Amino acid sequence: MTWELKTDRPIYTQLVDQIKLRIISGIYAPGEKIPSVRDLAFEASVNPNTMQRALSELERDGLVFSQRTSGRFITEDEKMINEIKDSLAKEQILEFFEKMEKLGYNKKDTLTLMENTLKEMA
Amino acid sequence: MTWELKTDRPIYTQLVDQIKLRIISGIYAPGEKIPSVRDLAFEASVNPNTMQRALSELERDGLVFSQRTSGRFITEDEKMINEIKDSLAKEQILEFFEKMEKLGYNKKDTLTLMENTLKEMA
Amino acid sequence: MTWELKTDRPIYTQLVDQIKLRIISGIYAPGEKIPSVRDLAFEASVNPNTMQRALSELERDGLVFSQRTSGRFITEDEKMINEIKDSLAKEQILEFFEKMEKLGYNKKDTLTLMENTLKEMA
Amino acid sequence: MTWELKTDRPIYTQLVDQIKLRIISGIYAPGEKIPSVRDLAFEASVNPNTMQRALSELERDGLVFSQRTSGRFITEDEKMINEIKDSLAKEQILEFFEKMEKLGYNKKDTLTLMENTLKEMA
DNA sequence: GTGGTCTAGACCACC
DNA sequence: GTGGTCTAGACCACA
Numbered sequence: 001m002t003w004e005l006k007t008d009r010p011i012y013t014q015l016v017d018q019i020k021l022r023i024i025s026g027i028y029a030p031g032e033k034i035p036s037v038r039d040l041a042f043e044a045s046v047n048p049n050t051m052q053r054a055l056s057e058l059e060r061d062g063l064v065f066s067q068r069t070s071g072r073f074i075t076e077d078e079k080m081i082n083e084i085k086d087s088l089a090k091e092q093i094l095e096f097f098e099k100m101e102k103l104g105y106n107k108k109d110t111l112t113l114m115e116n117t118l119k120e121m122a
Numbered sequence: 123m124t125w126e127l128k129t130d131r132p133i134y135t136q137l138v139d140q141i142k143l144r145i146i147s148g149i150y151a152p153g154e155k156i157p158s159v160r161d162l163a164f165e166a167s168v169n170p171n172t173m174q175r176a177l178s179e180l181e182r183d184g185l186v187f188s189q190r191t192s193g194r195f196i197t198e199d200e201k202m203i204n205e206i207k208d209s210l211a212k213e214q215i216l217e218f219f220e221k222m223e224k225l226g227y228n229k230k231d232t233l234t235l236m237e238n239t240l241k242e243m244a
Numbered sequence: 245m246t247w248e249l250k251t252d253r254p255i256y257t258q259l260v261d262q263i264k265l266r267i268i269s270g271i272y273a274p275g276e277k278i279p280s281v282r283d284l285a286f287e288a289s290v291n292p293n294t295m296q297r298a299l300s301e302l303e304r305d306g307l308v309f310s311q312r313t314s315g316r317f318i319t320e321d322e323k324m325i326n327e328i329k330d331s332l333a334k335e336q337i338l339e340f341f342e343k344m345e346k347l348g349y350n351k352k353d354t355l356t357l358m359e360n361t362l363k364e365m366a
Numbered sequence: 367m368t369w370e371l372k373t374d375r376p377i378y379t380q381l382v383d384q385i386k387l388r389i390i391s392g393i394y395a396p397g398e399k400i401p402s403v404r405d406l407a408f409e410a411s412v413n414p415n416t417m418q419r420a421l422s423e424l425e426r427d428g429l430v431f432s433q434r435t436s437g438r439f440i441t442e443d444e445k446m447i448n449e450i451k452d453s454l455a456k457e458q459i460l461e462f463f464e465k466m467e468k469l470g471y472n473k474k475d476t477l478t479l480m481e482n483t484l485k486e487m488a
Numbered sequence: 489g490t491g492g493t494c495t496a497g498a499c500c501a502c503c
Numbered sequence: 504g505t506g507g508t509c510t511a512g513a514c515c516a517c518a
Binding site: 412414415416419434435436 | 507508509510511516517518
Binding site for chain 3: 372373374387390391451454455458459460462466468469470471474479480481483484
């Protein structure tokens, strides 16, 4: 997994999203230690301050916590991780419904079209 | 409706997509004349050549046709417009399925989650 | 019928060919008077001298003859016209054979391919 | 083999045709790498953009494919090459029939005339 | 070095 | 005025 950054919205929010994705998908497992700010910043080719801000955001949400001397860790609260996962999913769903409405499909149309698509693929 | 251009893929493909959207949504109706290359280019703040390329692409697909001296027109073949609409929709759906799979939902999970979301909203 | 002039060979030879075509196809009938050099030159957007040269060429071949006071006329010798027709046709044929050989068809292949094409069209 | 460009139709279409000829005649063999855009453009004394356009056209037809960093290659699908060959041949034939009709020979006359020409040459 | 994209500005044919 | 072509020169990502 790599870092993909676009220019259409603040970089730190994109970092937040991508780290969330890594947590949800288990790339960063619950309780695991994550790389240092400096390493992450280097990896993503962003300024350490920007990465710092992203991590603070995640800390505020409770997804990661820092231990002064030994570094940052992913929360062990798997329930919280699942909640984040669901909320991200809902975001995606709403965004998707919007796009489909631009194309002239209302939510119900969208669902039936997806069911058909699924059958075709099988 | 305005022109939104990002930097993560060729401008001319984005122009193609956005014009397709305008055709599908009826902003540009079948048989209707569309603005000149130069006007569209100015409107979207791109070089006329780039807009020209986008329009050529649409012409190759049969969505617009040009009459050398009098301008460009949307096809009157509404069936073709609907086909484009469907194919764009399918693209969106597949893209969406992929994103959801990154979040850990397979296609079936995604569908049931969407149905629940729909119920909640009602 | 209009005058089509390219830049890849002398204009006067092109004029000769096109006037020959007009004679063969009957646009200029045997014995008929043709327009004045000046008019023809104007029509074809070439210098009168160039048109003059073309007509001299045709005169040398005996396809047109001039009567000092009353203008230029197409020969009445239909046999000669037919000979010209045949020679032009042969030129075309040889040129065509050459092109087909560039594509990898020898003369015999070319003929059979043409016969097939003819059948398909019927 | 050199590049012959006339002024009576777009350069890029002529480039397309001539490259097709090179492919068909085996000058560019299936699977072989062809010179870079810049080199071809220099060779043909055209702007790199123009050559690029010609090559894109060929790529769309599937006759060549490009590998972004290592260059462009002729397709290995010899069947497709043969199809192109046949379609070019048919074009030539139709064009030739038209010219002969201008001379007053219908398609059947043309064929018999060609057969006679062939016998004479033998 | 490769292919690819984009801009700027020019010219053409057509009506 | 319209669409279309061409050149010149720049920049990018990739490896």
